[in-house]
Amino acid sequence: MLKRSDVVKLVRVVDETREIEISCDECFERLDSYAETELSGLDARTAMPLVGDHLEKCADCRSNFEGLLIALRGT
Amino acid sequence: MRERTNEQWLAELRGPNPDGALADLYDLVVRGLGAALGGYGGGVEANFGDFAQEALIKITGNLDSFRGESRFTTWAQKIAINVALTDLKRRRWRDVSLQELFARREAADRGPADAQLTPERLALQSTVLQELRRIIDEGLTDRQREAVVAVLLEGMPISEVARRMGTNQNALYKLLHDARKKLKKRMEDTGFSLQEVLAAFEEG
Ligand SMILES: [Zn+2]
Numbered sequence: 001m002l003k004r005s006d007v008v009k010l011v012r013v014v015d016e017t018r019e020i021e022i023s024c025d026e027c028f029e030r031l032d033s034y035a036e037t038e039l040s041g042l043d044a045r046t047a048m049p050l051v052g053d054h055l056e057k058c059a060d061c062r063s064n065f066e067g068l069l070i071a072l073r074g075t
Numbered sequence: 076m077r078e079r080t081n082e083q084w085l086a087e088l089r090g091p092n093p094d095g096a097l098a099d100l101y102d103l104v105v106r107g108l109g110a111a112l113g114g115y116g117g118g119v120e121a122n123f124g125d126f127a128q129e130a131l132i133k134i135t136g137n138l139d140s141f142r143g144e145s146r147f148t149t150w151a152q153k154i155a156i157n158v159a160l161t162d163l164k165r166r167r168w169r170d171v172s173l174q175e176l177f178a179r180r181e182a183a184d185r186g187p188a189d190a191q192l193t194p195e196r197l198a199l200q201s202t203v204l205q206e207l208r209r210i211i212d213e214g215l216t217d218r219q220r221e222a223v224v225a226v227l228l229e230g231m232p233i234s235e236v237a238r239r240m241g242t243n244q245n246a247l248y249k250l251l252h253d254a255r256k257k258l259k260k261r262m263e264d265t266g267f268s269l270q271e272v273l274a275a276f277e278e279g
Contacts, residue, residue, distance in 0.1 A: 001180070001220070002208050004200065004276070006228045010207070011272045013227050014262060017255035024233070025245040032145035032153045060164075060233045060244060067111040067156040072149060074110025075103055 018053065027054040027061045035068045076103060084147040088135055100134070101127050103148060104155040111156055112163075119163065126162065130155035161234060168235045173221065176229055199275045203267070210261045219254035222247060227255075 002010070034051045037044040045052035055062045076099045079087070087096035104127045112119055134151050141150050192200070211220060218240065225236045226247075237247040 001177075001224060002204065002211060002228075003180070003183075004204060007200075007204060007207060008273060008276050010223075010227060010258075011262075011267075011269060014255055014258045015269045017252070017259045019256070021252050023245050023252075024248045028153070028157070029142075030144075032149040035153070036145050036149055058233065058248060059230070063160055064153070064157050067160060068149075068153050071107030071111040071152045071156055075106045075148075075152070 013057075016057065020050070021057070022050045022054050024054075024058060024061055027051055027058070028064065031061070031065055031068060035065065035072060038069065039072055079147075081141075081143055081147040085138060085141070088138060093135075097131060097135075100148075100151055101131060104130055104152060107152045108155060108159055112159060115163065122159075122162070126159040127155060130158045133158065164232045164235055165238075168231065171231070171235075173225055173236070173239050176225060176231065177221075180224065180229070196275060203272055203275055206265055206267070207262075210258060210265065214257045214261045215254050219250060219257075222251050223254050223258075226251060 030048060030051050034044050034048050034055075037047050055065050077095075079096070084096060084100075087093055088100075105123050108123045108126055109120070112123075130151070133154050137154075141147065211223070215223065221240065222236060225231045226233055233247050233251070234244040237244045240247065242250075
């Protein structure tokens with residue numbers, strides 16, 4: 001089932017795995033604060049590292065975050 | 076739109092005359108969707124009204140869960156964006172079943188290895204591949220394996236895979252996290268290093 005072309009992708013993802021990661025619900029819970037921190041020019045990733053880490057790993061939550069940033073900038 | 080503090084938003088929406096606040100919130104959310112999804116294409120603008128309505132129902136039904144850690148309007152827009160993206164993902168992936176996805180992978184797996192590779196590198200790749208397959212087979216449950224393939228290798232949204240597996244996004248993320256931790260542990264036990272694997276598989 002694992003293809004040659006999958007190997008690098010999988011090994012990278014596994015390598016970046018942390019013992020403690022927050023779930024999608026926990027990320028969503030804090031996403032509004034995170035977005036405001038980012039928009040205020042502060043480093044949100046440093047302020048809320050677990051959220052930043054989740055956003056890096058989870059494309060679903062990342063698209064929520066990116067969409068929210070654009071919505072906030074545009075309104 | 077009239078400026079309101081978080082307390083004013085909550086008081087109005089909970090009060091006897093929420094219509095003004097609801098109308099302002101609706102306008103705001105539609106504008107936010109327009110900004111975020113304006114370039115999405117496919118006539119998605121036609122759905123902004125429905126998305127906003129659905130979001131407003133969620134917002135007014137969950138006022139108690141607003142913790143006041145951001146502006147109320149930011150919280151509201153977060154919910155609206157999530158409603159819209161969840162729906163759009165569902166449509167984009169509507170015709171894809173997990174069985175098909177897996178079958179397509181198997182069918183695409185018959186290509187020969189790169190003829191440019193040296194015999195040493197080919198042998199190293201085969202060893203790594205064999206080890207990784209063993210680790211996946213022995214270390215993961217069937218559900219973990221399915222999720223790893225669909226989400227991590229095929230790039231399907233977690234929410235869409237979750238629906239097909241009869242669970243939700245949050246639970247599937249946790250299942251994947253457990254799977255990644257198991258794989259990491261087993262890879263470390265095997266003595267694999269990231270650098271070795273990258274050296275064996277990456278171009279150049
Ligand atoms: Zn997530």
